[in-house]
Amino acid sequence: MNRRFTLSLLGLLGLGQHVSAQGPSAPGGIVPLKLSDAEWQKRLMPTQYQVLRQEGTERAHTSPLNAEKRKGTYHCAGCDLALFESATKYDSGTGWPSFFDFIPGTLQTKTDFKLIYPRKEYHCARCGGHHSHVFTDGPKPTGLRYCNNGVALKFVVAT
Numbered sequence: 001m002n003r004r005f006t007l008s009l010l011g012l013l014g015l016g017q018h019v020s021a022q023g024p025s026a027p028g029g030i031v032p033l034k035l036s037d038a039e040w041q042k043r044l045m046p047t048q049y050q051v052l053r054q055e056g057t058e059r060a061h062t063s064p065l066n067a068e069k070r071k072g073t074y075h076c077a078g079c080d081l082a083l084f085e086s087a088t089k090y091d092s093g094t095g096w097p098s099f100f101d102f103i104p105g106t107l108q109t110k111t112d113f114k115l116i117y118p119r120k121e122y123h124c125a126r127c128g129g130h131h132s133h134v135f136t137d138g139p140k141p142t143g144l145r146y147c148n149n150g151v152a153l154k155f156v157v158a159t
Contacts, residue, residue, distance in 0.1 A: 068155055071087075075156055077151065079129065082156070084103065100138045
């Protein structure tokens with residue numbers, strides 16, 4: 001085991017830094033978006049549907065958002081909820097857009113055991129779309145890495 005794996009595992013087991021997320025009942029309230037599977041398939045591109053609705057993962061180093069450096073916000077590609085500010089984006093070297101913090105009230109988390117060991121998975125608080133996993137090997141001030149599938153995001157340039 002390496003240090004990154006150990007730190008991630010400790011965080012996911014609740015022995016490291018706590019990952020907080022507020023859901024749709026957050027102050028200011030987010031109204032949930034509920035669509036049928038057929039409606040999601042119509043609304044999303046096949047790659048977006050596979051990630052957002054079937055909890056898939058895009059190949060590393062394939063998202064044009066990896067190189068995005070402009071000021072703006074990153075929105076959920078499923079429902080357009082703003083999730084991340086560009087000021088929290090950093091190059092994690094993983095091949096996926098990564099952020100050290102999220103816009104409060106926009107993400108919900110759950111524990112995922114798909115790789116046998118527990119990982120903290122996060123979803124959009126409005127549409128429930130899967131974005132990826134959060135790890136405890138990020139930069140200060142949070143020490144977290146929200147490692148996002150680029151296809152699950154839409155970048156909106158600041159005006």
